[in-house]
Amino acid sequence: MTRKEFVKMCALLGIAVPFPSMISSCKGDENPGGNFTGKVLIIGAGPAGMTAGYLLAQRGIDFEILEANSTHGGRIRTNTTFTDFPIPLGAEWLHVERGIFSEIVNDESIDIDITTTPYDLTNDIAIDSASGTQISFEVAGFTIDQKFVGSSWLDFFNTYVFPSIESRIRYNIQITDIDYSGDQIMVNSSGNQSYTADRVIIAVPLKILQNDVITFTPALSSTKQQAINNAHVWSGFKAFFEFSSQFYPTIVGYDIQPEPSGQKMFYDAAYGQDTTQHILGLFSTGVPAETYISITNDNEFRDYVLAELDDLFDNQATPNYLRHIRQNWNAEPYARAAYLSAYEDFNLVNALGKSINNKVYFAGDSYTTGEDWSSVHAAARSAIRAVSELVE
Ligand SMILES: Cc1cc2nc3c(=O)[nH]c(=O)nc-3n(C[C@H](O)[C@H](O)[C@H](O)COP(=O)(O)OP(=O)(O)OC[C@H]3O[C@@H](n4cnc5c(N)ncnc54)[C@H](O)[C@@H]3O)c2cc1C
Incomplete structure (x- = not known):
């Protein structure tokens, strides 16, 4: 069954696409950071990268977000000059229930004011x-x-997510190499900046990996590489x-x-x-x-x-x-x-979402468990899953 068939079946049955929140509220957690105490690098400041950073911030974990562009948002960019309301140049619709907003914010004390x-x-x-x-x-x-x-997906992230990660985003840093062969992961940019961390979350679009913009040392497993190459x-x-x-x-x-x-x-x-x-x-x-x-x-x-x-x-x-x-x-x-x-195979998507050696994690609209993909909510949920796995 493809995602398209699955989503259609859910709609016909009158049920929401199931995907339970996998991260518990931080409120009341005795150990919100889990067992992990090191540093995390997040590659990409789209919905997935921002959600991952936000959740790490909530848990008091050290992180930095490296973004190739001069601004955050990725494919949820808007135009605010063409009309008197924001025009979404990428993601425009909310494809799931509004509960996704609270799921991302992960703090029951915050009311979501997005119409x-x-x-x-x-x-x-x-x-x-x-x-x-x-x-x-x-x-x-x-x-x-x-x-x-009168708003957009970008406005949601700008209001509820961005303020707590803003100071951790480094712009105009295009990552080209990730070496995860040693204890410390080495990450290099096209401008020869180097960064080290204990864990990396890759939150760049799949086409970036298909185009070999980022080189991995050691090379990705053949299963992972095949999934990347074969994805449509x-x-x-x-x-x-x-x-x-x-x-x-x-x-x-x-x-x-x-x-x-x-x-x-x-x-x-x-x-x-x-x-x-x-x-x-x-x-x-x-x-x-x-x-x-x-x-x-x-x-x-x-x-x-x-x-x-x-x-x-x-x-x-x-x-x-x-x-x-x-x-x-x-x-x-x-x-x-x-x-x-939307017609990709579940198993291929599942392979795209798998982490490597408890060191390199994937978050983004293509790196899910295979239940759902290609949307802002799927990107955010994959980040929730990646952070949840990382802090275990
Ligand atoms: C035309 C169109 C319409 C859409 N409509 C909808 C919709 O209605 N509803 C919906 O839910 N979704 C929609 N989507 C999909 C949605 O936009 C994506 O699913 C979502 O933006 C994915 O988030 P992400 O964080 O995985 O990736 P992105 O949003 O692409 O963010 C990835 C980030 O990584 C950065 N990056 C890339 N390469 C590097 C590098 N080498 N080093 C550092 N940073 C890098 C990018 O600059 C970007 O900021 C649409 C997309 C498009 C294109």
Whole structure:
């Protein structure tokens, strides 16, 4: 069973994707740091790296986060200038219950003040792009998903996680070598900075490992290396178009065939926001994303999308067009793709998530136990698991 089938089955049965929190609240723990007292290096300050650092801070464990980019967040980056609400250039929806916020914060005394809205599955309209007919939100791929209102995944992390790890993040440090052959782990950057630690948590996107940006000494086991090499990581592209009126429904779904080749939809990106702007989002991964990425000229890209929309909506797109922005995740040097295919095999993902010799741990949306992957919540939960294993 793939993640896609598993998640669909859970939705049909009306249950949440199971993944119990594996880390107990620190409150009242006699020994919150567990048996571990050394130093931890975390590579990457996306949702996984930030969650790992936050949990280590809660437990009083010494750590540093080494981030290649000049800012934190990874694939939850937002644009705050295009509209009067944050536009998520990567992760946009909350795909699980809101309880995930408290699960990450891991402190019952903190109230989470982040507004999200589900879709109105009865009155909102999703259509199929091929027939133009209405489809259910389940067929469109949306069941329990919620939109952030006036905020984003990045805002959640900035408010509840970032303040306690901010002073531990070193920016513009791209890690290229990890030597875990000795007692102390040696980590080197492209700028020849060296760091040592007792444990390392690798929280970089899978494509970074597939592209051999980081060299391991000793080499990774053949099982791990094969899992990395064989994993199908989708390309990723999003765009946002502002129009002078809303001529489109909530979702326009595309039935991509064969299914494992990718995903595509247009959607009302201003859904639930306190705004008068009409913003249509284009979301695409895999082969559909590559089609858009191949159109490098911005005017050609605009005309291509407007032609698609004019076709779907009776020539209403071009006369209503105001402006657009686009985000190509393949061109981001520290992401290089969108995420692991939703159709990947459980066992392969499980191999990706396994730690090495109680020294090198993996946290991120691709390094899970195999129950779930490719989302912010899966990245955070994998960090919860990695920290839990590390402090044992
Ligand atoms: C187009 C798109 C749409 C998405 N939509 C959703 C959605 O709606 N909902 C959802 O839950 N998820 C969504 N996701 C997935 C979500 O963004 C990821 O699952 C999540 O960001 C993964 O977090 P992470 O910490 O594992 O990796 P990342 O967010 O990629 O963070 C990794 C960090 O590692 C850093 N790094 C990379 N290489 C190095 C190096 N060599 N040395 C040091 N640092 C390095 C990067 O700069 C980055 O900061 C989407 C992603 C994309 C691309």
